[in-house]
Amino acid sequence: MIDIHFGDNLEILKGFPDASFDLIYIDPPFNTGKVQARTQIQTVRDDEHGDRTGFQGRRYRTVKVGTKGYADTFSDYPAFLEPRLEEARRLLKPNGSFFFHIDYREVHYCKVMLDGIFGRESFLNEIIWAYDYGARATRRWSPKHDNILWYAKDPENYTYRFDDIDRIPYMAPGLVGPEKAARGKTPTDTWWNTIVSPNGREKTGYPTQKPLAIINRIMRVHSNPGDRVLDFFAGSGTIGESAERLGRSAVLVDNNPEAIGVMARRLGFAQPRFHGIDAPPMAPAGDDGDLFTAKPPTPEPS
Ligand SMILES: C[S@@+](CC[C@H](N)C(=O)[O-])C[C@H]1O[C@@H](n2cnc3c(N)ncnc32)[C@H](O)[C@@H]1O
Numbered sequence: 001m002i003d004i005h006f007g008d009n010l011e012i013l014k015g016f017p018d019a020s021f022d023l024i025y026i027d028p029p030f031n032t033g034k035v036q037a038r039t040q041i042q043t044v045r046d047d048e049h050g051d052r053t054g055f056q057g058r059r060y061r062t063v064k065v066g067t068k069g070y071a072d073t074f075s076d077y078p079a080f081l082e083p084r085l086e087e088a089r090r091l092l093k094p095n096g097s098f099f100f101h102i103d104y105r106e107v108h109y110c111k112v113m114l115d116g117i118f119g120r121e122s123f124l125n126e127i128i129w130a131y132d133y134g135a136r137a138t139r140r141w142s143p144k145h146d147n148i149l150w151y152a153k154d155p156e157n158y159t160y161r162f163d164d165i166d167r168i169p170y171m172a173p174g175l176v177g178p179e180k181a182a183r184g185k186t187p188t189d190t191w192w193n194t195i196v197s198p199n200g201r202e203k204t205g206y207p208t209q210k211p212l213a214i215i216n217r218i219m220r221v222h223s224n225p226g227d228r229v230l231d232f233f234a235g236s237g238t239i240g241e242s243a244e245r246l247g248r249s250a251v252l253v254d255n256n257p258e259a260i261g262v263m264a265r266r267l268g269f270a271q272p273r274f275h276g277i278d279a280p281p282m283a284p285a286g287d288d289g290d291l292f293t294a295k296p297p298t299p300e301p302s
Helices: 009-014 075-090 108-117 178-183 212-222 238-245 257-266
Strands: 004-008 021-026 034-045 059-070 090-102 125-128 145-150 190-192 228-231 249-254 272-274 289-292
Touching: 004 257, 009 075, 009 249, 021 075, 021 212, 034 090, 075 090, 090 108, 090 125, 090 212, 108 145, 125 228, 145 212, 178 249, 212 238, 228 238, 238 249, 238 257
Parallel strands: 004 249, 004 272, 021 090, 021 228, 125 190, 228 249
Antiparallel strands: 034 059, 034 289, 090 145, 125 145
16 A cells, blocks of 8 residues: 655644654655756657667757756755654654665764664664766776665564565675575675666656666565555655565655656556645656756766
């Protein structure tokens, strides 16, 4: 079961009873100071004025069909986050876990704040999601990772389904013997995974969409089938898709009508219930391409 709420998450969270969720994952705006936007394009056959060549040399013209986006600038980012993080702790069940997805610009401030809310002993991991895409910096090391902080409400009692961890190949399989090499190893706290490909089937056209593979790993290991999961910065609804496909239920919140539209289309197969909005503005189907206009790639500061 998927519930999609439209509106400011702080108000909506206050309406949920204590200890309602087994797992909470959030991926708030990163305070990049930019508008996060993706321009969607469509290609139409145009032999005369086409700007692309396709199958059998046919010419196609690129048409902009719209831009999805949201503002990502906060004059006081900690003041925005703190009450929402406090709500997250209140809403977790006693054995629940909280995952906080951020990047290198804000992670240290957020870690200190979260230690204060959950207690330092509740901090269990900083997961580095490493990817490799887009332009390379020439005046510093190219930043190509996000940070995911994991807090357990009770560090002595939390869900960790070790046997459900997906296995990855050994770097030197020749050193471990054929049996181990065939089985693979469990990942460490550094997770290598590509971003959502701008041309792949997974992309929804929503900016900053996170890969299902990353979310599925969190979902499988840190929740049980039948559990209730919350994402209150839901964007394109990646948590919703993961929950539905892995047999969990999800509550998704976003205050951007475009996000609600994307979720309505993406999660239509699960027949979600909508709250705070009568007829969800269904995102148009049929776009065959998206262009990143925010990150990545981003121009390097000089
Ligand atoms: C980084 S995106 C989330 C992307 C998502 N993880 C995905 O995979 O598509 C952050 C989202 O938070 C939403 N948001 C920002 N402020 C909000 C607020 N006060 N209440 C609810 N949603 C908010 C934005 O509209 C945006 O969709």
